[in-house]
Amino acid sequence: MPVAGLRDISKDEFKLFQDYVYKNVGISLADHKITLVQGRLAKRLRALGLNSYREYYDYMIADRSGEEEYQLISAISTNVTQFFRESAQWDFLNEELPNILARKTDKKLRIWSAACSSGEEPYSIAIFLHSHIRDFSQWDINILASDISKRVLAKAQNGVYEEKDMQGVPRALIAQYFTARKDAAGETVYHITDPVKRLITFRMFNLVYDSFHSFYSHFDIIFCRNVMIYFDAQTQQRLISSYHKVLSNRGLLFVGHSESLTRNKEEFKLVKPSIYQKI
Ligand SMILES: C[S@@+](CC[C@H](N)C(=O)[O-])C[C@H]1O[C@@H](n2cnc3c(N)ncnc32)[C@H](O)[C@@H]1O
Numbered sequence: 001m002p003v004a005g006l007r008d009i010s011k012d013e014f015k016l017f018q019d020y021v022y023k024n025v026g027i028s029l030a031d032h033k034i035t036l037v038q039g040r041l042a043k044r045l046r047a048l049g050l051n052s053y054r055e056y057y058d059y060m061i062a063d064r065s066g067e068e069e070y071q072l073i074s075a076i077s078t079n080v081t082q083f084f085r086e087s088a089q090w091d092f093l094n095e096e097l098p099n100i101l102a103r104k105t106d107k108k109l110r111i112w113s114a115a116c117s118s119g120e121e122p123y124s125i126a127i128f129l130h131s132h133i134r135d136f137s138q139w140d141i142n143i144l145a146s147d148i149s150k151r152v153l154a155k156a157q158n159g160v161y162e163e164k165d166m167q168g169v170p171r172a173l174i175a176q177y178f179t180a181r182k183d184a185a186g187e188t189v190y191h192i193t194d195p196v197k198r199l200i201t202f203r204m205f206n207l208v209y210d211s212f213h214s215f216y217s218h219f220d221i222i223f224c225r226n227v228m229i230y231f232d233a234q235t236q237q238r239l240i241s242s243y244h245k246v247l248s249n250r251g252l253l254f255v256g257h258s259e260s261l262t263r264n265k266e267e268f269k270l271v272k273p274s275i276y277q278k279i
Pocket residue numbers: 025026027073077078079080081082085114115116117118121146147148149152205206207208224225226227230256
């Protein structure tokens with residue numbers, strides 16, 4: 001829907017956004033997305049009372065809080081996520097966990113949810129491990145949950161979910177790992193419980209531009225799901241090579257079902273659809 005008084009985005013204006021998100025977020029925005037981006041940003045321009053996309057670009061650059069960058073990223077990508085997304089991957093983990101645990105004689109498990117959005121993915125991992133490891137208290141487990149967006153990380157860290165977010169979580173797990181409370185509007189919300197929350201470390205991390213140096217040979221499993229689709233082939237390849245460096249021997253990499261590792265064949269082998277193992 002065109003906004004009254006708002007000019008269409010020009011190719012030059014669109015290029016400013018393309019360059020910005022490529023240089024700062026790593027997201028590769030194809031030329032044909034111009035109409036989509038215009039449509040999604042129009043609402044934001046209207047809310048701010050701005051009449052041109054150039055004005056909006058300048059406004060976004062001048063905003064030091066990061067809020068406007070968040071708005072821009074949200075307009076061109078999605079934070080959509082859910083608990084226990086991609087059920088085949090959880091079935092695989094269910095089968096494979098005894099073998100993974102048997103290899104870990106130091107009883108340390110390190111897992112990374114590398115674009116964790118509002119937290120459903122790292123909490124699913126934590127709940128899964130807590131409910132599947134019999135001698136859980138003897139393990140040293142840490143799940144790193146990172147995202148580029150401060151806003152979604154705040155929600156993740158808060159660990160409070162609405163009824164609609166809880167689809168896909170079996171009742172028994174809700175009873176064991178969440179506390180139902182009423183929010184200010186009288187709606188039931190679900191607070192994740194401390195034993196699960198304690199397993200997770202939240203951190204802002206840009207997968208394309210931040211350094212992987214501190215993670216060297218560290219993780220047993222990395223979840224990098226439904227984010228690589230936004231990066232170009234070269235960026236994806238570089239990111240996957242970085243994952244190879246920071247995964248432990250025979251470490252696993254889980255990607256989204258529409259993502260694949262076509263260019264890193266010497267580093268990873270496919271073990272199941274969208275599940276790879278470090279070679
Ligand atoms: C669709 S969500 C995926 C959430 C979860 N992994 C899943 O599959 O359900 C994509 C997330 O990637 C994050 N993201 C986008 N670009 C990123 C980057 N360069 N570095 C880190 N996170 C990024 C977004 O903020 C968003 O939360």
